[in-house]
Amino acid sequence: MNIQRAWAVAWKETREILRDRLFLAMAFVVPTMILVVLSYGLSFDVENIPFAVVDYDRSTLSREYLHRFSDSRYFDFQGEARDVRTLETLLAKGKIRFAIIIPPRFQRRLLADRNIAVQSLIDGVFPYRTQVSKGYIAAINANFNADLINGYLVDKFGLRPDQARAAIQPVQLATRYLYNQAIRSGWSLSSGLIMLVLMVSPPFLTALGVVRERENGSIYNIYASTVTRGEFLLGKLLPYIGISAINVLIVWLLAVYLFGAPFKGQPLFFFFASIIYVICTAGIGLLVSLIVRTQAAAALLTMVIAFIPAMLYSGLLVPIESMSQETQIEAHLFPALYYLRIVWGSFLKGLGWSVLWVDVLALAVYAVLLWTIGFISFRKRPRQ
Amino acid sequence: MVDSDTGSLVEVRNFTKRYRKATAVKGVSLSIRAGEIYGLIGPDGAGKSSLMKAVAGVLSFEGGSIDAFGTRIDSEAAAEQVKGQLGFMPQGLGLNLYPELSIEENIDFFAQLRQVPRKRLAERKARLLAMTRLAPFRERRMKQLSGGMKQKLGLICTLIHEPRLVILDEPTTGVDPVSRRDFWSILAELLRERGITALISTAYMDEAARFHRLSLMYAGSVLTTGEPEQILAEVPGSIVSLQATQQIVALSRLEQHFQQVEAVGRELRTFVPDLPPTAAAAKVSELLQGLEYSQLQTYPPELEDAFIALLYRRKLVHPAQATPATPNTPQAAQGEIPDDPPPKHDGIAIEARGLTRDFGPFRAVDQISFKVCEGEIFGLLGANGAGKTTAIKMLTGILRPTAGEGRVAGADMRRASQEIKERIGYMSQAFSLYRDMTVMENIKLYARIYAVPRAQSRQRIAWVIEMAGLHGVENRLAGSLPMGIRQRLALGCALVHRPAVLFLDEPTSGVDPIGRRRFWEILVRLARTEGVAILVTTHYMSEAEHCDHLALMYAGRIIADASPADMKAALKTEAGELLELTTDQPLKALEVLDQAEFSGVALFGKHIHLLAPDPQQAREHITQLLAAKDIQLLDMQIRVPSLEDVFVYRILSQERAEAAA
Known part of the structure; x- marks a missing residue:
């Protein structure tokens, strides 16, 4: 592993992103949009x-x-x-x-x-x-x-x-709601949507970033040079992790200040866990980029394999416990579930390392697995 | 490490590449010697790119072996070992560069990938930028560069780590002729200075002279390999050219005896195999007995003639590709069809008057004016991005001009009625065919789209199939047809409503030489016998010879507008004869002659071309100059200038005039 070469790839990628206004807008506007639109649109409170x-x-x-x-x-x-x-x-x-x-x-x-x-x-x-x-x-x-x-x-x-x-009424029921005292779905939803946003944006950007090079033919610069696939993948990953780290902060601020969700946990823990999650979802993007050849197909496939399961199997809309046995197993195979636990644990319950370390570990295993598959299937001398 | 057994840098043996079930390359062998420029010439689909990628170690393959620098490239790990000594530029003008980065940032990125030490990078960058004259633009973003500049930047990026072998895939496709010449001279100089070996592919047959040795490729096989002269020697024979009064009749008669006959503008060009010039001329005269003709001349055959002759010899030509466009109908043989010179149409079919189009601050087309008469083939020539497609779109009413007007059949296209629009046929760059429909279904669909009356449609469809030579493939899917036939189908579809005016945007791009010749034959017949006005764009300079009239576009403007013959004549009066020199040290000689301020000095493989008003005087001057540097002049000949020579001269004059102004 030659860090200079990986750095060259990362630096080139960063400059390209910063100068490509459309791509830059997509990197930052889309996550914010998903959060805002869905937070308002998906409210489950039955009022008025x-x-x-x-x-x-x-x-x-x-x-x-x-x-x-x-x-x-x-x-x-x-x-x-x-x-x-x-x-x-x-x-x-x-x-x-x-x-x-x-x-x-x-x-x-x-x-x-x-x-x-x-x-x-x-x-x-x-x-x-x-x-x-x-x-x-x-x-x-x-x-x-x-x-x-x-x-x-x-x-x-x-x-x-x-x-x-x-x-x-001889017996009266005294109820106290925990974690979300006002049982406002907005609190749970806006924080929970952070999971969805970070499931969509990083793989989207990573997939487009890799496929774009293949579509243009600039991937041949990598294939034909002595850059190793590890250096290339690392260099490619870094800028997207950077963008996603900024996005973590943006969506966190939106959830807390725009939608008034409380944040009771440890900020550093939450940030760290989020980065692990982002590396993990970016890995999904990498796998997508290895399958498809065009940017349009990459965008579509990312939507299908990232967005939809994250909506349905994470526990965001339907609690995991009320799913059927098979669905529960499927849900556990998908990283969104673990991160949603971390999000709600951090935001609403004020939990940290001591309880959520299992979920962080699950995400880390997931990330290592995805990137290993990506690394192994990335060929500098492909069949076509 | 040069392979000591064979003395070659790259050794390819029995190379086979398959994509799923389709075999793209079958059993190709060649060896590249250190220090040479090796060419792969062939049309799209010949297998050039697959072979080059495999040599560069960026594509795995199914059969045979490749050794580079003594290492057998049979695994990803083995390929990695030689990549440090390789430079590879994939196909597509500037596509492997990063549009958002500046020239300098692009170079720096490639250098970092290749770990060029900082100090050496600075030296090389300065030298390469100066050589390519890109130094003043080092801050400019790649996406704002012209085609020629992109190509030169691509070359710098590929050479920045000074590889021992560079592999360049179609580096000159779609580039204007001046940049093309520039590219070749820069490349030759760099390769000589650094002792670099090069493997280069091209689809232009006329670039063969640039190579030391080359392989002609077609449909995944190598037809032949050798020095350009050797390949020509494989196909002995002569070209006989003449102008016949009844061109179509003469053409039909000659076609019965020779495989290679084509109408090039007013000329008929016949390849007579195996005969020396005088005997060939005599044979042609004998066959044309009773017909009126003039200006009979003989030339040695060119590489394209040899290529086609080899295809016939190896029986590699698809039968449908080889059938003549119009079967020799009895009428044609008897000379009864309405014949040329075309029924005197004096009407102006297409007219551009000060046509201009801006895209934001960029002026794509700048006040162009020209006229195309009925029955005339008008060629609009220029590099990618010169404004050809934009001009056609304005003339067909697809795009509104910013200023000026385009008229077709006397009507302004901005306000033209549907009726006028129906008299136009348009074949766009990417043939708009439905690939999963059969040939017949495609034609029928277009007949309905153009609202051909039901009563006539049967007859029109039959005519289209006849004219485009689509017999026997009516029920094949369009997508399954070879490129050349597909393109004739597209032409047929554009003609089904019997348009009086036909626009063709790059119709022959990527088509093999036989397919191109067949296509032009159809166009000539359309113009001569049906009186159709044809406006065609192309970036193949050699094709321009087919047109009755030419306009050269450069940076949105028309900088020359005349018939091919007049253009060549004008070059002769303005700049003199084209001389071809053969010396023992071509590169050194090139430098000397360039400094002596001869015009049009360019290197073609081992030969040097230049323009001189007085050949005799020039010979003495050149001999003196070269002798002073211990260079021997081995040969000097007067050559017929090609249209490329004309255009290079025109563009350079234009640039000089602008620089002076």
Whole structure:
């Protein structure tokens, strides 16, 4: 290994990148864009759900019942409709996601101590949102019922409101959310997306960097000279690791300052682990570059083999534990999972070396493996 | 270490290279001696690049052996051992350089890769930059260089570590003639000074004289090997040229007796094998009895003639490639077809008036003006990047001119109606064929695209197949056809709607000499018998001879505009005769003559060319000059100048005029 020659390759590569504005923009703008766009676009918080009502009763109680919905921060009241048919049109057009229909004689029946059914129509196209909406509606309805009973007990038996409450709900559930206290998906998502960004950008750049040389024919300068493949690969890797290191800082800052994700862990540990991860994902790019011949194919293949599994098998969208047995094995074969643990561990849980060293080790093994395969399959005297 | 058994630096034996199932090179053997410039000449697909890459140790191969510097190149490790003494420049003008880096940074990078010590690098860089006249531009980015400059920079980068053997793959393809000459003289000087050996490939047959020894390659095999003179001697015979009044009739008659007959502009050029000049001339006159002709002349055959003769001899020519363009129909033999000189079309088919196009601050085409008459073949010549394609795009209405106008059939192409556009045929640089469709399907598709009426389409398609010589391949996939046939198919597709004006952008690039000749034959027939106006671009200077009229483009401008004969005549009046000198020390002689301020001094292998107004006087002067330096003048002959000689002279005059202004 001759460091001077490796350095010559790295220096040449750096200057090319710095002067090629399109490539430079791609190196820094694309990661930022992925993070920002997906953080806003992929939010799983169900808030501000638009809804409308039809109130056939128009009584004090029916209004009070409806107020509980329009006052909730989860719902966004769009107004009162004349009849059910209007509601159906609104639902079909997607203007509202659910509707509440209060039948006539709502108040009269309740005051007469009889039960009554309130109808709720919910848009079921997106099951996750539907479930959450249904949960909220049920909770508000239960709350209304509890208050009614509460009032009844106070009136009928002269109990104090707190006594009445204790009578209705003898056991109360006290929940405390850990790590993401406000259960804002933005915190988990913006930090988790760092995993995705660093899974896409380094292999993309590395693959294009190598394939570009092959497409142009400048790779022959390497083939025909006495530069060893180790020197070439090292020189090629260094600038992309450098760019990715800067990107780690950028996306970290964005997650913390733009999306308000807390960072509770050790910055140095996180940075170190991220560099290992970047070397690992750049290795995927190297393998891609050995398979394809054109830059377009390199870009496409990187997307397919890096982006999609990282989205699906890392635990970012679906927890690993809720995957099927086989899927869990697949997920463990992919480096994204380990790094996501490091990210969430560092950001939300404040963990460091003592707990996460296994994951760092897994990434390191992965990186060594990928680069070894790349090194072995890189031929200075190829077949074609 | 020179292989002591054979005295050669590189020894290739029975070399075979396969790409998957396709055999690219089969059983090639050659040996390169220390200190020589060895040439590989052949069309695309001959196997030149594969062989060169294998010698450079950057491509593994399936059969045979290669020894370089006494080391057998049979593994990656073995190849690594010799790479320190090798320099390799792959094909493609400047493609192996780094566009974002400056000239100097490119050189430095190559030097670092090769670990040239700093001090030696500084010396070499200074010398090479001065020699190539690139020194003033050392800060300029590679992407802003002209084709000729890129090529010279590529040469510097390949030579910066002073290898013992340089391997250059088509270094002169697509470069303007002046840069090409420059390149050869720089190379010759460097090789001599440093005792470097070179293996160089080219697709231009007329570059053969630059080599000490060469191998003619075709379809993966070597046809023959030797010194240029030896190869010519293998194919004895003479070229007979004449001008016939009824060119097509004469052509058809001669074709029945000779394999190599071509119409070059107004001339008919016939290769008569095995006969000395006088006997050959007599034979041709006998065959043309009853026809009117003039200006009968004889020449020795050129390398391209020898190449084609060898192909026929080895039966390597594809049958479909060898059939004549129009079968000798009875009418043709009886002289009944409407014959040349073409039906007097005086109409101007294409006209450019001050046509200009800017791309940002760059002016690609600078106020060009010319006219093409009906039935005329007009050649637009120039290097890659001279502005030829941009000019054609403006004339066909694809690109809007920044200033000036292009007219076709009298209509301004910016506002031309669809009807006018339908009278144009256009064959672009990359033939736009559908490779996974058959020949017939391609033609039918174009007939529909051009809205050929159903009633006529049958007859038109039959005509296209006839004219382009596509009999027997109608049901083959376009992608499976050899280059030469594919290119005729593309031409046929451009002609299916019977255009009156035809634009051809580099139609023969990469096609072998036989394919090129066949193609030109079709063009000549189209122009002469159908009265089609043809505008064709090419960077093969030798092809320019086929055109009735030529315009030379250089840096976006037209710097010469005349018929080939007039251009040569003008050169003679302005600069004198072309002399070819043979001396015992060509490189030293070159230096002496250059300093004596003769014009057009250039080295061609062992010979030197120069221009002199008075040959007699020049001979005395040259003998004196050379004798003073102990150089012997062995021979001096007057040569017919090629169009390349004309263009080099024109471009240099232009540059001098600009420098003076």
